[in-house]
Amino acid sequence: MHIAVFSQYHTNPDCPATSRHYTLLTHIAKAHRVTLLTTPAWKGQRLSQAYPWVPAGVEIREARVPYNNKMGTARRALAFAQYGLWAVREGLRIDRPDVIWGISTPLTAAWAAAQVAHWRKVPWVFEVQDLWPSFPIAMGAVPTALARQQLYKLEKRLYASARHILPLSPDMTRYVTDLGIPAGKVTTVLNGTDQELAAHATLEAVQALRQQQELMGKRVILYAGTFGRANDIPTLVAAAEAMAATDTDAVWLFLGHGFFEPLIAAAAARSPRQIRLVGGQARHEVFTWFRLADVSIVSFLGLPVLDSNSPAKLYDSLVVGTPIIVTNQGWTRALVEQHNCGWYVPAGDAAALTTKLQELLAQPEVLTAAGSRGQALAIEEFDRQRLAQRVQIILEDASGKR
Structure with missing residues (x-):
């Protein structure tokens, strides 16, 4: 055929x-x-x-x-x-x-x-x-x-x-x-998601990346994806800067390219230890970054049309056992809440995002358990x-x- x-x-x-x-x-x-x-x-x-x-x-x-x-x-x-x-x-x-x-x-x-x-x-x-x-x-x-x-x-x-x-x-x-x-x-x-590529994110690869990026002992928050107009990037930057002012052990990593790249770069220049613009990573390498993170963010503007999105970063994060925070009211919120593998924070609310992240980072066992449930779901369904x-x-x- x-x-x-x-x-x-x-x-x-x-x-x-x-x-x-x-x-x-x-x-x-x-x-x-x-x-x-x-x-x-x-x-x-x-x-x-x-x-x-x-x-x-x-x-x-x-x-x-x-x-x-x-x-x-x-x-x-x-x-x-x-x-x-x-x-x-x-x-x-x-x-x-x-x-x-x-x-x-x-x-x-x-x-x-x-x-x-x-x-x-x-x-x-x-x-x-x-x-x-x-x-x-x-x-x-x-x-x-x-x-x-x-x-x-x-x-x-x-x-x-x-x-x-x-x-x-x-x-x-x-x-x-x-x-x-x-x-x-x-x-x-x-x-x-691609399970055979996710398998590249071994504990050894994660440890090597952590040392290379000087993240030993740090708690990592990851956004990986397009820095586009629809991705609510200004809210993430506001949350990152709020945390940088009070929490020296939490590091935000932004992986990707796009419209709001200059905004992220400016924040990283102001807080180089807590906010980092990493840039894009090859598909077969990105899973190690996801596994390195304690939690990842899947964010979009609060528009009803965006509630239907099916973002790759959601699946990629879950398959390596990293739980997620979503900002949409649609099916992704229902998914993470039903399977208890992530959390919902309203789009555009930097204060709420900051509070939720601080709460979660103080409970690593909660993050680990949610990540395990998400990984089992991803292997079975995605x-x-x-x-x-x-x-x-x-x-x-x-x-x-x-």
């Missing part, structure tokens, strides 16, 4: 990114022919050369469309349009696929997949990584009422035309079915190898050739 994959952002484990689809494609390409239509936007951000750019068996076609998360709204929109138009042209040139897999974000990637599916008369599967256009609209990136209306209409058409829909969280699934899409054509496939099997079956069923 031939599967065409439309994804604007391809990454591999050498990149400071989740690399979800690298794992999924590695599994699927063992059984099927795969053509990936993407861009090399992340290729220049590789931090190591431990992995091939694409998995064995994957044929790659790349559009030379630049993109990074520091771009303004207009520049991003141009990049999305450029990729979408290129992907339609390229999708009509490749050998006819049996099924198309369109991965949003952005919505234009899914639009391109749907267009090619229509013209080639093949089914397509729609993977929903974030709720578009609801997310950019909530962030103020779509200023006119007409544009918002047209994007919502496009979203509904794409849901209707897809043979199957794969949202990354139960809240996303609920959103889709609430639009009138039959529940039978929607399957939740969580973001998940393994990307199992998720890859599920996605492969859905693609096979959609093609009608299983």
